[in-house]
Amino acid sequence: MSRMAAKDRREELIAAALRVMVRDGVAKATTRAIVGEADMPLGVFHYCFDSREQLLQEVITRFTDSSVTAARKAFEGNGDLASRITKSLSAFWAGVELNPGEHQVSYELTHYALRQAGFEELARRQYQHYLEVHEELLTEAAESAGVRWTVPTPVLARYLNSVLDGVTLCWLVDRDSEQTHEVLRLTGEHLMSLAGKRT
Structure with a gap:
């Protein structure tokens, strides 16, 4: 995964997290909900963020x-x-x-x-x-x-x-x-x- 690709994925995950939180609230913005919103596998999340x-x-x-x-x-x-x-x-x-x-x-x-x-x-x-x-x-x-x-x-x-x-x-x-x-x-x-x- 290239550095630019990782940066793009981080941005997509941040945007997806905000969409989930706006729609469902912070408490329901779980890691799985966020990657599901971003249409990414769970492993990508842990590649881009520590937690x-x-x-x-x-x-x-x-x-x-x-x-x-x-x-x-x-x-x-x-x-x-x-x-x-x-x-x-x-x-x-x-x-x-x-x-x-x-x-x-x-x-x-x-x-x-x-x-x-x-x-x-x-x-x-x-x-x-x-x-x-x-x-x-x-x-x-x-x-x-x-x-x-x-x-x-x-x-x-x-x-x-x-x-x-x-x-x-x-x-x-x-x-x-x-x-x-x-x-x-x-x-x-x-x-x-x-x-x-x-x-």
């Missing part, structure tokens, strides 16, 4: 990277601070409604990692990455708009991450998009109220 946990680690990393990329892209471009915040929140929410299953799986994987001995650090890195990106984007937005945040940026990043986490989980339960959009609008307004003139 199911290693594959789940890859899935978490991919989802985290995807979320971060979407956040960065949404904040790109010109416009005043209010329009950039609105655009970013709207883009984030469009991604949630487009792929609700993946977002549900991300919560399942976070809790799974926290409960598995030796995997707690993976969940911590996942959320630390989110917080770092939020802080970076908030800093960049303030600098480009010529304002300063009136609360410490790390606190603001944690606040924003908490709101987005909470509103996503609540929507996954009740699918109330109308009220969710109102929450996001209020979040944008609150962020703007925390932007002061730079001295």
